[in-house]
Structures are given as structure tokens and as C-alpha cells.
Amino acid sequence: MRWIRAAGRGLLVVAVVLSGYVASGTGAGGARESGRGPLTLATAGDLTSYLGPQLDGWNRTHPGEKVTLVELPDSADETHAQMTTDLRGGDRSRFDVLNIDVAWTSEFAAAGWISPLDGARFPLGSFLPPVVDTARYEGRLYAVPYVTNAGLLLYRKDILAKEGVAPPRTWAELEHQAKTIAPKYGLGGYAGQFLPYEGLTVNAAEAVYSAGGTILGDEGERVTVNSAAAREGIGFLARGVREGWIPKKALTYKEEESKQAFQDGHLLFLRNWPYAYVGASAKGSAVAGKVGAVPLPGPDGPGTSVLGGSNLAVNTHARHPDSARRLIAYLTSEPVQRQVLTKGALPPVRAALYEDPELIREFPYLPTLRESVLAAAPRPKSPRYDQVSLVVQAVVADALTGHETPRAAVQRLARELAAISRR
Known part of the structure; x- marks a missing residue:
């Protein structure tokens, strides 16, 4: 998560006391506790250190x-393991x-680790539409979107x-410019996040989605990856x-x-989350004032980004469920969502913020990001997502290192x- 990073990223993962219904939780000794009280929120690598001040605001006004x-590890994989x-x-x-990676909602819901939530308690209609789908499993709401994300081409x-x-709009243009322009300036052509x-x-x-393919269907019950589109994308x-x-x-x-690598001036193109644009444009960056951002290219035009970000979900054994719901409402309120962007450099889920002229002046990539989020697709939904991801990583790594052809992979x-x- 970056959501976070998906992300992809340095991704934000938070664990707080949340519950989807009014019933009180069960304490460590099995005793019933009240619906309101102290909460525990765990986060994976708050790389921009914005979350603490947000919670200070809550703590000042909610002393009880x-x-x-x-804080859990920066790595999404390590955070998933600890959670x-x-x-x-x-x-x-x-x-x-x-605050789980958007790709984990199905897994956590199927395992019974998180409780269903009442959507009427949260401003879902104010969110960018695609992000709400990442919080549902089998038609029920199990989380509330907190941060979204979409990959951009810097x-x-x-x-x-x-x-x-x-800037390139197609894979052919990206490949041509990476091959012919980057070497003239002593730069690498293109990079993403290619460690397994x-x-x-x-x-x-x-890459698979941009070529028109898919990986799984029917909440992970159907495998759809064996296609010409997948071969083209991985190829x-x-x-x-x-x-x-x-x-x-x-x-x-x-x-x-x-x-x-991009911020130090070693790359012509980089696929990353928007926080990388902010870092590369900041004072002290070797490329400050020299960075642009466009949607990811595809074979014949703009491609498809994966939705990144994180969702706030309630532990089934939350101690104080009413406080948990109230905290989620606070973290998804307009003022806090504005700070998610201005203090955390993370994309908010509230749609209106992407059209705010003041924010666009400060974050000129917002219209591009909105376009990318609205066209983005979630990672493959599966109650066994951790296993799915490990398989994808291993197989694609073998293709990138030349140990397998794209077809065999x-x-x-x-x-x-x-x-x-x-x-």
C-alpha cells in the first residue's frame, strides 16, 4: 500500500479498533466490553509521518x-504476515x-477476521466509484476505503x-523512447517495481490488464490468465x-x-505511485521541476492501472466497536481526507478533492490521477490472495530473468x- 502504496509501496496499512455493527466486542479474557473505549491502530511504515498528527487530533477530542x-514493517508482504x-x-x-491493503479484503473477510459494516454509516457516495468495490466481498461491505492509488508513468x-x-501513450512509443532517447543522456530507459x-x-x-487480459474471475474460483493478452503483457x-x-x-x-533511482536522475521513465511524483518534485531532488506524469501506456493507447491503497476494516474481536466505527468516519471525513493528500502525499478517496483548484495547483498530477483511478482495476480477488500473489511473483520473475518464455510462464x-x- 502506498499505499501505501500499493501498492505498491510503501503502502500504508493500519490496524485500529473497528467494528461493523453496534454489538460490543469481546476482550482478551472473554469478558464483554463497552462499545466505546481505547483503540489500537497498527500501521505499516508511515513513510511520510502524517498519520500520527491526524490521530493526535482525534485523541485531543476523544480523550476516552x-x-x-x-507501526508494522514497510513491506506489504511482511505487514500481511504479521497481521x-x-x-x-x-x-x-x-x-x-x-487498515488493510485493498487486495486483502476478500481474504480477510472469507477467513472471518473482519466484520461486515453498515454502509449507511459512511460517506460511500462521496468516494471515487471504483474504490468502493475493493471494500466488498460477495456483495457485502467489509471495509471502508481510506486511501486509494493508481500507478502513473513519471x-x-x-x-x-x-x-x-x-510523453508516450503506447507501449511502442515507450519502448522506442526508452531505447533511443535515454542512452543519449546516460539514463536507464524504464523501470517499475520488479523485485519478486x-x-x-x-x-x-x-501489463496483463492493459493488454486486455485478466488473471482470475468469480472471486478467485475461475482462472482466466492463459490468454494471448497475458502473453503479450508479460512478454x-x-x-x-x-x-x-x-x-x-x-x-x-x-x-x-x-x-x-528516478529522483536521483538515473531514469527517463518510471512506473510508480503518485507519492513518487511528490518526492521527485520536492526541494533537494535532482529532478525537481523536471517531472511530468501521464497515465500508464498500453498496447494501443492508455493502459490500465491496478487500484492500490488501503481499506479500514474492523477486527471481528474489536474491543470497542462503536469507537471503531466513529474513528473510521473521522478518518474518511473531508478535512482528514484533505490531509491524507496534503500531509501524507497519498491519494484520498473523496472524489471532490480531485477537482479542487487549490489542491490541483499544489498537486498538478491530480487530474491525471483521477483519470487513472476511474479506469483502474483491482488486483485479482481471491480468499487465497496471499498464495495467488506469491505464485504471480515467482512465475513472472522467471519470465523477466529469462528462465522461462512468456508463453511457458x-x-x-x-x-x-x-x-x-x-x-
């Missing part, structure tokens, strides 16, 4: 419902509310201006590494490493995903 922040280990402890769980606008070319971790799942899914990335316009070093990049991916769906 103070939130304790627990699931804790949740398996049932009423011994340390966490009350979970580029060196100073260099493209010197060359008299527009959750970021590679995101990058691979975007595009594998060809880039083989031909060198994707530097081999990019195979070691997560969000932060790729952001730093897609066929293997279909077999291994089918085995997961049968478990």
Missing part, C-alpha cells in the same frame, strides 16, 4: 477513546482496526521537451529486460528503490493458480 499507533499471524490469535489479537519532461516528443514481492504482482497485473516486460531498455538493476527495485501460471483454486 484514545488511539495507540502500532494474519495476529488475527489467527482470535480474541488475543493486539489489533482492533485494520517522465523527464525536460528531456522529452529537448527531443521535441510527447507484491509490487511485481501489481506491475504484472497492470512486453520480459523483452524490455532482455533488450536492456529496462535496466537489470530494476529487477531489485521496490517502490522506494525505484523512486530514488503464462501456462505455468494458469496451472499453479488452478491448483490454488482447488484447495
